[in-house]
Every structure is written in C-alpha cells, then in structure tokens.
Amino acid sequence: MEEGLKKTPLNSVHKRLGAKLVGFAGWEMPLQFSGIIDEHLSVRSSAGVFDVSHMGRIEIRGEKAASLVQRLTTNDVAKMGNGQVHYSLLCYPDGGIVDDITVYKIEDDRFMLCANAVNKDKDFSWIRENNKEKADIIDTSDESCQLAVQGEKAEEVLQKLSDTKLSSLGYFCFGTVKIDGVEAIVSRTGYTGEDGFEIYFSHSKAEKIWDAVFEAGERFNIKPVGFGARDTLRIEMKYLLYGNDIDSKTTPLEAGVGWAVKLGKGDFIGKEVLLRQKEKGVTKKLIGFELIDRGIPRSGYPLYDKDVKVGTVTSGIMSPSLKKPVGMGYLDIGYSNIDTVFDVEIRGKRVKAKVVQTPFYKSRVKAGH
Amino acid sequence: MELPGDLKYTKEHEWARIEDGTAVIGITDHAQEELGDIVFVELPEAGSEVEQNQTFGTVESVKAVSDLYSPLSGEVVEVNGALQDEPELINSGPYEEGWLVTVKLSDEAEIDDLLSAEQYKAFVEEEKG
Numbered sequence: 001m002e003e004g005l006k007k008t009p010l011n012s013v014h015k016r017l018g019a020k021l022v023g024f025a026g027w028e029m030p031l032q033f034s035g036i037i038d039e040h041l042s043v044r045s046s047a048g049v050f051d052v053s054h055m056g057r058i059e060i061r062g063e064k065a066a067s068l069v070q071r072l073t074t075n076d077v078a079k080m081g082n083g084q085v086h087y088s089l090l091c092y093p094d095g096g097i098v099d100d101i102t103v104y105k106i107e108d109d110r111f112m113l114c115a116n117a118v119n120k121d122k123d124f125s126w127i128r129e130n131n132k133e134k135a136d137i138i139d140t141s142d143e144s145c146q147l148a149v150q151g152e153k154a155e156e157v158l159q160k161l162s163d164t165k166l167s168s169l170g171y172f173c174f175g176t177v178k179i180d181g182v183e184a185i186v187s188r189t190g191y192t193g194e195d196g197f198e199i200y201f202s203h204s205k206a207e208k209i210w211d212a213v214f215e216a217g218e219r220f221n222i223k224p225v226g227f228g229a230r231d232t233l234r235i236e237m238k239y240l241l242y243g244n245d246i247d248s249k250t251t252p253l254e255a256g257v258g259w260a261v262k263l264g265k266g267d268f269i270g271k272e273v274l275l276r277q278k279e280k281g282v283t284k285k286l287i288g289f290e291l292i293d294r295g296i297p298r299s300g301y302p303l304y305d306k307d308v309k310v311g312t313v314t315s316g317i318m319s320p321s322l323k324k325p326v327g328m329g330y331l332d333i334g335y336s337n338i339d340t341v342f343d344v345e346i347r348g349k350r351v352k353a354k355v356v357q358t359p360f361y362k363s364r365v366k367a368g369h
Numbered sequence: 370m371e372l373p374g375d376l377k378y379t380k381e382h383e384w385a386r387i388e389d390g391t392a393v394i395g396i397t398d399h400a401q402e403e404l405g406d407i408v409f410v411e412l413p414e415a416g417s418e419v420e421q422n423q424t425f426g427t428v429e430s431v432k433a434v435s436d437l438y439s440p441l442s443g444e445v446v447e448v449n450g451a452l453q454d455e456p457e458l459i460n461s462g463p464y465e466e467g468w469l470v471t472v473k474l475s476d477e478a479e480i481d482d483l484l485s486a487e488q489y490k491a492f493v494e495e496e497k498g
C-alpha cells in the first residue's frame with residue numbers, strides 16, 4: 001500500500017471488514033468488500049452503505065455568501081429555500097469545469113458545497129481567490145464524516161435511527177436530524193439512481209453511526225459498498241465522474257448538464273462563453289452507448305466512423321444490472337443522435353456500438369416526492 | 370489459496386492439467402482473487418496455435434484487462450464456451466468449471482519449465498513481499 005495516503009475515520013473498519021484497499025485521490029479507500037458485482041446488486045435490490053468521507057465539504061458563510069456562490073456556480077441559488085440542495089458546477093472563465101458539486105443552502109447566509117475529493121483543495125483555492133464578497137470560506141472536511149446509504153430499504157433503515165419522519169424529506173431536500181442521537185445533515189441525494197440518503201456528521205461519531213446503520217439494516221442484509229460498485233452504479237445512470245467525463249477542457253453544455261446551467265440568472269464565471277456556446281451549438285457531446293458486438297469499452301478508447309476518429313470513451317463497463325457493455329463518451333456532434341452506429345477501438349480491434357437513450361438503468365429516485 | 374497438487378503452474382498465474390499429451394489450461398485461484406469479479410473473457414478459436422509464454426487471450430475484471438499467457442505450446446482443441454455468458458465461472462471454480470482451453474501439446478519437454486504447486490506457492494508468497 002502506498003505511503004502517505006490519507007485515511008478516513010472509518011479506515012480501521014474497512015480493514016476489519018476485509019476490504020480490498022486502493023489509493024484514490026490521495027486517500028486509502030475500499031475498492032470492494034464482498035465483490036463489486038455483489039455490492040452493486042445489493043444496492044439495486046436492498047441497501048448499501050458507502051464511506052464517502054474523503055469528499056470535500058466546504059462551507060461558505062456571511063452576509064454575502066449567497067452572492068459569492070451565485071457568482072461562482074452555474075445553477076441558481078436565488079431559487080433555493082433553506083433545506084434545499086442542488087447539483088451545480090464551478091466553471092473557469094473559458095467555460096471549462098473546475099468541479100461538479102452539490103450546493104446545500106443551510107441558511108440565507110450559510111452554504112455547504114460538497115466537492116469531489118480529487119478537487120477539494122483546488123476548489124477551496126479557487127473560491128478563496130475569487131472571494132470578492134469577503135465571505136468566510138471554511139474547509140470542514142477533516143472534522144466531518146460523510147456516508148451514503150442507498151437502495152430501496154435505505155429510508156426504512158435510517159428511520160429506525162431517527163425520530164424525524166424521513167418520508168417528509170423530498171428529493172434534493174435535506175434537514176438537520178438526529179441519527180442514533182447524533183446531529184447530522186441528512187439529504188435525499190445520491191450517486192446511484194436508487195432512493196437513498198447522504199448523511200454528514202462529526203468525524204468523532206464515525207464508527208458509532210456506521211455500526212448503528214449496519215445494526216438497523218441487518219435484516220435487509222445491508223452491505224458495505226466500495227468504489228468499484230460506486231463506479232458501476234453511477235455509470236448505469238450516466239452520472240459524471242470528474243477526471244473521466246468532465247475536466248477543465250469540457251463545458252457543462254458538452255457534458256449534457258446544461259440543465260444545471262442557468263444562463264438567465266445574473267453574472268457568473270464562465271457565463272459569457274457558455275452563452276456563446278449555447279447560441280452556436282456544441283461541436284461535441286457526451287453520449288451514452290452500448291456495444292453491438294462483444295467487448296467492454298473503457299476510458300480512453302477511441303471511437304471511429306470508418307477511418308475517421310469521431311470521439312473517445314470516457315467511462316465504460318459491463319453493466320451488472322443490464323448484463324451488457326455500456327459506456328459514455330464524447331462524439332462529434334454529427335454522430336450524437338440516438339441509434340447512430342460507430343466503432344469503438346478495443347485494443348486494436350474495431351467493435352460496433354450505437355448511441356442509446358440514457359440513463360441505461362431506469363432511475364428509481366423518489367423525484368416526485 | 371486453493372492449490373491442487375496434481376497441476377502444474379506458471380509465474381503468470383496459470384495452471385495446466387496434463388494428461389495423455391493434452392493440457393487443460395486455466396488461471397489460478399490466486400489470480401481470480403486478485404482480479405475480482407471477471408466480466409469478460411476472450412479466447413482463441415479451436416484449431417489455432419498457441420505458444421509457450423505468448424499471449425493467447427485476455428480476461429477482464431470490472432477494473433482491469435489481463436493478458437493470458439500460454440504455459441505450453443500446441444493446438445487448441447477445445448474452448449470453454451460457457452465462459453462467454455458466464456465469465457464468473459472462473460471466479461467460482463478456477464480449476465474446474467472455469468477452465469479456459471484444452472491444448473494438444475507439440476513439445477512435452479516444455480512441461481519441465483512449469484512450476485509444481487509448492488514452487489508456485491513459494492513464488493506467490495515472495496511476490497506478496
């Protein structure tokens with residue numbers, strides 16, 4: 001195991017459970033416990049728990065906190081009530097993506113941004129460099145813990161540990177509730193396409209809450225889930241992974257998340273370029289595809305139309321739920337319509353594929369809640 | 370780590386069950402455990418030639434692609450077709466239902482190059498460091 005990897009408060013628990021550990025974004029994290037496919041299918045049929053404490057949690061507070069968040073992110077915080085969370089992006093002036101995040105509006109003058117682990121320090125510096133509003137920016141990552149409890153049984157499991165009626169928490173809403181007597185922010189959000197929650201609480205309560213969730217979930221055979229399954233689950237939903245599907249050289253419009261870019265709101269970093277791109281149209285688009293012939297598409301594999309390179313795979317797997325090879329990739333705009341057939345080059349061999357509707361797996365989030 | 374004593378092994382974590390001039394070939398229990406859930410296998414067709422220490426196919430887990438190296442040279446006479454729809458058989462039965470190919474050997478002297486179960490076990494322990 002690499003030296004100098006950071007450990008979450010649950011690291012000893014992962015080891016005790018026999019997890020296969022890997023380095024990820026500078027952290028020692030579990031790749032799998034019982035097996036990637038087993039964990040994936042458990043989340044889709046019952047419930048699973050992810051330690052995602054490695055992620056960045058940055059609070060922005062002060063009179064002008066909302067202005068700062070509004071000016072640095074693409075989605076519209078003016079439309080948010082307290083207790084609401086939304087998906088958003090931090091962009092560079094050229095429209096490239098700094099990070100994709102979720103933004104929690106705790107109070108009118110207090111926001112929490114949940115950032116990708118690999119970008120936490122970059123995001124923190126970016127926000128500070130651009131803090132014209134002189135808001136307080138606090139990295140609360142080290143003092144807090146974050147778990148995701150996902151699957152159709154997730155609510156039943158957490159309800160056993162809370163006096164607050166969780167069924168009244170709508171999709172992309174959150175509340176400050178007690179889980180096993182511990183104060184926590186609980187949001188109905190996730191990265192799996194199943195109903196579920198993310199819970200944020202003090203790092204000192206990590207093992208207590210983990211054990212409580214597993215005890216409450218025992219009769220549902222709740223399982224610990226590692227990063228291998230985290231990736232297969234999110235790919236089935238065509239959810240983005242920074243570094244694979246988006247980076248500083250892609251815009252939210254190319255990545256298909258234009259719905260999180262509110263060009264009608266006031267000024268924000270990247271707005272001008274994105275407005276122009278919206279008017280002109282994008283030249284490439286992130287699409288979902290499935291292979292027609294045998295093989296597995298993987299990140300970096302080129303896409304061809306005869307001998308012309310027309311794109312690249314950004315993420316790909318053998319889907320455990322659908323039992324077929326699916327992937328995400330950028331295709332030149334002329335090829336991005338549903339049913340377009342093209343070739344994926346898999347280690348020197350051309351394999352046929354076609355653009356399909358996404359998500360690949362039908363979402364089961366409680367969006368109408 | 371399961372390690373049948375009647376098989377021969379290689380440093381590429383393959384095994385060979387040799388009988389009457391043919392060898393059934395597969396990957397070891399250690400290999401399947403390191404790989405994790407196997408989701409795809411690419412094998413040569415019956416009738417094709419394989420050469421000792423040359424790649425003859427690939428096995429893919431969720432996270433990685435791994436080349437398969439033939440322990441012995443010869444002609445592929447049988448391929449495990451069940452693996453096309455059920456590659457996970459390699460995980461559940463690496464020495465039985467997860468067998469990969471059967472090869473009619475062209476040079477039985479090559480068998481001397483292979484490792485015994487004890488030698489393979491020592492090699493794996495050394496690799497772990």
